[in-house]
Amino acid sequence: MKLFADLYAALDETTRTNDKVAALERYFSAAPPEDAAWAVSFLIGRRPKRLLESRKLAEWAIEEAGVPDWLFGECFNAVGDFAETIALLLPPPQSSTRLPLHYWIEERLLPMRDAGDDTRHAWLLEAWRAMDERQRFAWNKLITGEFRVGVSQNLVVRALAAWAPSGHGVPAETIAHRLMGEWQPAAEFWEQLMAPEQKSAEISRPYPFFLAYPLEGEIEELGAIGEWQVEWKWDGIRAQLIRRGGRTFLWSRGEDLITDRFPELAALGAELPEGTAIDGEVLPWKDGAPLPFAQMQRRIGRKILGNRILAEVPVVLVGFDLLEAGGTDVRERPLEWRRAKLERIAPNPTLVLSPVVTAASWEELKQRQEESRARKVEGFMLKRRGSPYRVGRRRGDWWKWKIQPYSVDAVLIYAEPGHGRRASLFTDYTFGIWDNGALVPFAKAYSGLSDEEIREVDAFVRRNTIGKHGPVHAVKPELVFELAFEGIQRSSRHRSGIAVRFPRMARWRHDKRADEADSIETIRALL
Amino acid sequence: MSLLEIRAAGIWCAAGDFYLDPWAPVDRAIITHAHSDRARPGSRAYLTVREGERLLRAQVGPDAAIQTVEYAEVLSLGAARVSLHPAGHLPGSAQVRIEHGGEVWVFSGDYQLAPDATCTPFEPVRCHTFVTEATFALPVFHWPEAAETIAAIEAWWRANQEAGRLSVLYAEAPGPAQRVLAALDRCIGPIGAHPGIEQFNRIYRGQGIELGRLADHPTLLIAPPGTARAANASTAMVSGWMRIRGTRRRRALDRGFVLSGHADWPALLRAIDETGAATVWATHRHGAALARWLEENGRRAAALETRFGEGEA
Structure with missing residues (x-):
């Protein structure tokens, strides 16, 4: 736990990317594999499902700190961070701990979800009383799930690729891909993550999303309009629909598996050819046009999807890219090739092909941007013809050009x-x-x-x-x-x-x- | 309130017809310490401790009429007996003791209980009513030992030096900047001071306060907050606010070191206890929280709205 708390502090203490990468590399070298796997899992933003109500955590912290409720509230208002407020208020530790991160997570943190209140309370006190302020802070962050430390997934991937042991480099793209989808943080996963290139056996794993930067400067600076494919920028849920091994997986950009939320798209998956991955936007859609996004929010909010809401707010996948065809990764193929292939798959009521917007000049395109509000879109996506599908947020090949608010x-x-x-x-x-x-x-x-x-x-x-x-x-x-x-x-x-x-x-x-x-x-x- | 009351220009003592750290020009002002929120120019006469005269002059101007006293020297002002007592915040910083009609009030100014080589240490003064500062009056504010903080600064500085990087340490002056200058180990490397710090260093040195050598090509530069951005530098700040991660991150600093000219929560409670005061008035942002805590623990207390700043300390 100490190594991990030190890593958290080191990442938090610097605004320099190189220093962050160095701190990560130091940690990967020093930590046991089962700890490193957990650290990566948290650093890239994965978190266990809610373990404990914040109210309970506050109650026990207040009791241990010996302050009245109102004073805890005042402190929280001044500190602005729940985990930190608790770490600062607790009395000094009574002992110290040499137990590793994975012990605290696997033996204490995760079992909390199913434990009774007395056990949870006892475990929390055990941890707080053995940890110094830094460790408590990291521990509280793990419990509350507000684990953000100014490290992007790209940065973690970069540090992993730089650190990859024993001379066999693992390309950053491979690591990014291996970090997608469902995996269990454990020594075994860590070894797979750092292993030399191999065929992946994981059928659900999505590809890292390619993300656009907002357009910088004037549109004319992009060169000739003919070099660009223009699409509307849809206002929905970015998602990847995957059909592999006779199963369908719908992943959101936040890497949540959302197949169950959209039965229409689960059904769509069953009609796709084996070994297909489509990138697109899930949109509430009726009569050939999107519904307001607020309608979608009504649907997202529900635990159980009744027939009525499914009829009132049906969804489609507006597909705009094809990442896998016939079980082969086609991301390196040019944009037009992927688009043509997608067009052959697309004819389906729940798979709408994102139309290409045509304009003879940038001037004409600017005119057409005025249609955006009526079409319930946010503006345009500009994609460079001939470009591959890249990993993560990259400048150059994709730009978003949004309408004035x-x-x-x-x-x-x-x-x-x-x-x-x-x-x-x-x-x-x-x-x-x-x-x-x-x-x-x-x-x-x-x-x-x-x-x-x-x-x-x-x-x-x-x-x-x-x-x-x-x-x-x-x-x-x-x-x-x-x-x-x-x-x-x-x-x-x-x-x-x-x-x-x-x-x-x-x-x-x-x-x-x-x-x-x-x-x-x-x-x-x-x- | 009885011995003191709030008027448009500040806190006023009727019995002695003087103001304490007034926020507008008045006829007679007693100044607890020479920070700009307390010592404002324009008043006709100032009273302060001799040790703080030069710092005060730097705030209120070369021609201001400043009368000085020694610590604990008793003056009669109107019907009130007034004396100033060490507050440990700055050279010459004082608590003001006011006695009239069998009542004793103490107005604390800003104060701090831990050792600081650059000024006379805080002394508790018994009173009936204590007007205390409450800048850091929440239990999340408890300071590490000053020596521990100085060691942490030195370790950061040493590591930067090895990486070929300049260390820029932001500190408020006068006060924390000089406290740090006096404490840092010169064996590690050369230290420099920004002109905004050096202007006060001259005053300190002029009255015999040892601040240590300064160099022209430093590896550690002490600078006022918000100044001296350099390309290949690691930046840090000393302040009580550094206790909170958010305030450090907001300033995009690499490091925050906790060292303050103000009392932390345990020190505030101890200082209040040692006055024996039955009634406490608390100024500053967290005054209401401190007052409520004191009330719940058997003392009469209330928050007092003032226009004193909370600085960077």
Whole structure:
């Protein structure tokens, strides 16, 4: 556990990529294989299913720390991180532990899920009392599952490839592929991961997704439009549909196996040729067009999918790439080749081929971008003709070119402290718009301001608080911000009667007074 | 409140007709220490401890009328008897003891209980009412031993030196920057100070406080927060706020070292205890939490809204 806690601290302590890779390599060299497998699993963002309610964890930590509930709450507001708050509040350890990471995970952490409260409580105290502050912090992070440490999957893959022992290099792409799909963190997996190239026996394993960067600069800088294949940028769930060994697997980009959530696509899989992998977007779809994404959210939220919801919100896979054909990895084939092959598979009611948008010039394409909202898409995807299907987020061959967001001017009415690196600062804001002379809450936004602006708003909130509800401060309605957002919908769950997607602060309107902010009528006009 | 009350210009003592660290110009100001949130220019007369006169002058201007006293020297101001006592925060930093009509009040300013070679150590003063700072008044704030922090800074510096990297250590001045300068081991390598630090170093040296040698080509540079970004440098900061991971990450620092000119939670409770005060007023962000804790533990307490800053310390 000490090695792992030191790794966590080392990764956390530097913003330099090379130092992070070096820390990972040091860890892989020192840790036993069963520990290393678990470390990789956590570092790339996998986590065990919920082990313990946060409420219980807080209750036991409060008891062990000997502070009242309210003071724990104050501390959490200042620290902004649950696992860290607990680590900082616990009394000094009574002993120390030399037990390795995999012991703590396999013998204590995972069995917690099925253990009774008394056992869980005893195990937690056992761990806390044997661990120093660093180890407790890492341990609490493992339990709460908020294990983020500023390391991307790409970085872990890079460190693994660089470290690969005994002279036989394993290419980073191979490691990335081996880390996909279902696997059990154990010494055996670690050996497979680091083994020389071999045929994989794992039939469910998806390919790493190729991710586009947002377009930088002017569209004309991409060269001739003829070098690019243009598609609409669909607003759904990115997914890979795989048919192998007579079974169907649907993977989300977050690498969750979501086959069960979409019976239509499980049925589609059964009709695909053996050894097929299609990359696409799962979309709610009716009468040849997408439904609003909010409809999909209704469906995602359900544990049991009844016939009614399946009929109301049917889904399709809008397919745009083919990664495997006839059991062969075809990612290195040119885009046109993969597309042609996909077109031959596609004719199916639940597999829609993502249409290619034609335009004779960039100018014409810009015109056509205005159709985006009516089509319920986010803009365009630009794919370089002749390009392979790459691994992870890469510049150059795929670009996303999104439409300008909607925007309104709204007034800051509530603020609450943020979390993580924004702890102890008021960074989470609620904005109001005018409705009959009163400000009604309209949207929450957390991002878009510079650190300098955040400090200014924080100081404003502290000086202009007019009421408190727990950590939420009501503030004098004075500051106006331009909010940008993607989608807009009627909603009975919001007081303004309107729900927006991805609201964020586009800029601070120092030039506007609160009474000059937008009103509900202006916003309804956007519907 | 009775001996002290809040007015537009700051905290005022009616019996003595003076202000404590006023936030606007007044006729007579008693200054607890020379940080800019406490020592503002424009008042007609200032009173402070002799040890802090030069630092105060640097804040309020060369022509300001500054009267000085020794620690514990008793003055009669109007009907009040006033004396200043060490707070351990800066050279000349003081708690203000005010006695009138059989009542004793102590106004703490900012204070700190651990050893600091650059200033006179904190002394508890018995009183009926204690006005305490509460910058770090939450139990998550407990400081490691200063020696432990200094050793951690030295280890970081040594490792950077071996990697051929400059170490840039951000520290507030006056205060933590000089405390660190005085404590670091010069055998490791040459240390330099940013001009924003050096302007205060001169004052320290001028009154005989030893800060150690400085070099022109340092491997460790002490600089005010937010200055001196260098390409091949590792950056770190000393401050009590570094106790929280988020505040360090927000500044994109490589390391955060916990060392503060303010009392941590256990020290605040100990200091309050040692005053024997029946009533406590707590200033600063976490004043309400401290007051509630004290109330729940059998003392009369309340939070007090002021305009004192919380700095980088």
